């Protein structure tokens with residue numbers, strides 16, 4: 636699919652994030668099962684899946700035939716960035732045909748001595764035609780990613796960098812400010828817990844919304860119920 640076709644297909648829609656990394660209840664060592672989550676999301680009508688790891692990008696594309704936002708979560712010593720932090724992960728994701736590659740474009744520490752500007756520039760140069768999504772945590776990071784040629788910007792990291800605002804719900808304000816400034820799609824992502832939140836993200840100016848845990852992390856969903864009942868008057 637071309638960039639325009641992908642953008643047309645996701646505009647005003649919910650992209651479902653299907654992720655399970657080691658340590659999470661739905662992570663199965665022998666064989667990923669996240670393609671089943673993606674199957675459910677497809678049947679529900681999502682136009683696109685966001686997922687982590689090579690095996691899940693491959694399995695989910697094969698299962699659903701939908702375009703995929705691929706990322707690799709990895710913790711390197713000396714790095715605070717953990718979403719597609721180096722060219723190695725970008726290469727691997729490109730190799731398996733990730734329709735969009737998501738990468739950390741925050742100011743968090745990088746252990747390779749490169750600034751995030753240098754990294755973004757290198758990736759853009761090596762992959763001029765690859766659709767790139769910048770995962771950011773602040774307005775300034777989003778504007779910079781846009782200026783450095785990223786194709787989409789997502790509020791994924793708001794609340795997950797040491798210096799960004801910590802909210803219980805989505806960062807509508809960040810979506811709004813970015814949407815008023817940049818001329819690339821702003822993806823509203825992070826802590827979208829309900830259908831109402833998803834609608835509010837779009838009303839704030841998001842081009843599309845990514846919903847993860849509220850759909851595909853049963854432990855997170857169960858915990859919310861259990862805590863609500865425990866905390867009743």
Ligand SMILES: CC(=O)N[C@H](C=O)[C@@H](O)[C@H](O)[C@H](O)COP(=O)(O)O
Nearest residue numbers: 652791795825826827846847848849
């Ligand atoms: C911060 C971080 O590592 N975010 C990850 C990025 O891909 C995922 O773990 C999230 O599930 C995704 O961003 C969707 O957000 P939520 O699950 O809150 O709907």
